[in-house]
Amino acid sequence: MRFFKFGILIVLFLAAVYAVSMTFVDESKNFTIEKEINYPVDKVFPQFNNLQNFVRWNAFFSDNSNLSFQFFTPYEGKGSSMTYRDRKSSGTFGDVFIRYENPNRTLRYQLFEGKENSPYLIDIKFRGDGNKTKLTWYIHTPKQPLLKRSLNLISKDYIADNIDKSMKNLYNILGNKVDKEEQRKNLKFDSLMVENQEGQLLLGINVTTKNVKDALFKNIVMNHNKVLNYVKMDLAKRDDEYGEPVLITDADNFKDKEVSYYYGIPLSKRVGVSDNNFSFRTLNASRIYVIYYQGTYAGRVKAIQQLLLKAKRDTMRTGDLQQTFLEGPSVDNNTVMKLSLPVFR
Template sequence: MRFFKIVSVIIVLLAGAYSLSMYYFVDESKSFQLEKEVDYPIDKVFHQFNNLQNFTRWNNFFTSSKTIDIDYYTPYEGNGSAISYVDPKNDTDGEMFIRYENPNKTLKYQLFEDRNENPTLVNIKFKPVSAEKTKIIWYVHTPKLSVLSRVQNFWTEDRFTENIDKSMVNLKNVLGNKVEKDKQMATIKYDSLMVENEEAKLVLGINVSASNKKDALYRNIVMNYSKVYNYVTMDLGKKDDEFGYPILITDADNYKDNEVSYFLGIPLSKKIGFSDNNFNFRSISPTQNYIMYYKGPYSGRIKAIQQLIQKAKKDEMRFGDIRQTFIERPIEGQEVNMKLSLSVFK
């Protein structure tokens, strides 16, 4: 009996010492700031923060869990927009609000986590460093915690910083694909032969052999594009801003064959694990290309391909595969909008 009394006294003393140390030496709330820079203009960066549907696509707090369920509330953008979320696997839920917006300058968020009635306040300032670079500054103020819960403040800043570091990687990938698509659309000149240096790409897709009779090849491409797109977006959970335009890779002159073999895939920023053996990654090395943009019936691409091949032969260049990049998704019965790229070398 005496032993239990001694243990009880020790526990009381330790609890008291813990409470006193938390009360006197640990703040009831925590304030800190964090700065990052991204190599994209302020108007494109800001839109990824003031639109919560965009925000949840790259912020690691939301993307790191496959079981999180998010509801969006109107307005979906700017002051007054809000979301609520539930993550049953991690046993968390909460609500997030945009309480103030000064376009391209400032945003103020409130985040209510679990059953805490006091929000985490996050103010973000955006400053243009140059026409193509933006500084993002987070000012974070955590809610007041009870004496027994204040130990959490020891790792709050580290946890927030880690989340931002991972989020910035995701944001750069999203903006990179979005800016690349915008630039590509803005510079299109149809039926003009041009020279382009293409950077390396990593493409996830499938290998296919299909009949080349009448419209059979294009129908097959449409069907397999849907397979790849659905796998990337539904099975792998990627959003449209996270990947590039679909690419079909095939021999340059196989349009004359009765059967065509091709690889059809979607560019991703990095390799990821997956279990479906029908899909595989293909790396595209940096190349110099003769290119033409074409819009019309899929069968009409042959004339453009012939022009590219003739140009390569005239310049005494050897050539490799032809790449068909679909600027607009292929749809059966509709015209295609694509870039044809013939890789050339001495």
């Protein structure tokens, strides 16, 4: 009994010390975080004022795969809102509102966690600077009762880490969106160019098929659909989470009766793959000779021969030919592609 009473006294003493120490901690916190992203403000802002876009890259939401969302009209701008809930944890839920919008300049959010009546207030200012956007996050945390104020001691580091991860996610998403748009604008067909290519990680399948009449192209269309469906349905990747499909093969195998190729779709990182038909392949950064081509798939041969002739004249060794489909291959056989031949000495 004596030890029990002593234990109670110790607990009461520690609780008193904690309560006194918390009187020196602010009941809420205000802090500012500044970031910069290398994309123009007209591309960045729609990722913030549309909550369906917002939850895809914001680490507070995207890091928890168990969250479900419900969005309410209007779906973007002032007055839009959403609720979130963890399917496996009844205590994790909340609401997000956009309370103010000045397009391409300012947004104000309110975030209510659980049953709390006091929200996080988040103001974000956007300042466009050419192809860059500077963002300033002003964050006001909810008021906390005395015994919960210790949360304010860790809130800034936690939120800063989440914003760091979120901006990296946003950069990757915008990379796919903006690069595709710019690529379409600047296409110069049938001109041979020299480029430096960054490395890529592909997920796809290895194929061997006959090279007679339209059999090869029909086989490509079939395997394109197979890989795309796996990426979109089984891996649940959205359109801006993967790149343009790439076919890798020997540069001069268009003369062979049978063709072997790898058909893959670029992903930002490795993921778990349960189907043994699919495998990852890495494309290393390299210098490439490039021709953009539009027409029937069979007609690409002339452009490939141009690339090979250029490499021969320049006394360059060559790697496997990469055929990037800028528009997914379809049954009408009208292809738009980038033909790339890696070269090195």
